[in-house]
Amino acid sequence: xxxxxxxxxxxxxxxxxxxxxxxxxxxxxxxxxxxxxxxxxxxxxxxxxxxxxxxxxxxxxxxxxxxxxxxxxxxxxxxxxxxxxx
Numbered sequence: 001x002x003x004x005x006x007x008x009x010x011x012x013x014x015x016x017x018x019x020x021x022x023x024x025x026x027x028x029x030x031x032x033x034x035x036x037x038x039x040x041x042x043x044x045x046x047x048x049x050x051x052x053x054x055x056x057x058x059x060x061x062x063x064x065x066x067x068x069x070x071x072x073x074x075x076x077x078x079x080x081x082x083x084x085x086x
Contacts, residue, residue, distance in 0.1 A: 011080050015073035022069025029062040 037055040041048055 007082050008080075011076045011082075015076040018069050018073045018076070022066045022073075026062055026066035026069075029065075030059055033058045033062065 033055060037051060040051045044051070
């Protein structure tokens, strides 16, 4: 096994770990935001517009971390400069 093959295998494994950790973190964060939003809506239904707006902003921020992990994984898989010769 040469160095290029080993580097390619490490890049694939790293891309998989990146997506797994990124998806897990985003799922946990989004579930906490959803639970907190439902709790806030149950306590103060008159403030539903402000709560919903802030909840969607928070969800977008958390989801962006998962998208960044996806971009990193795609770079590792398809645009890796160290394994371009294969």
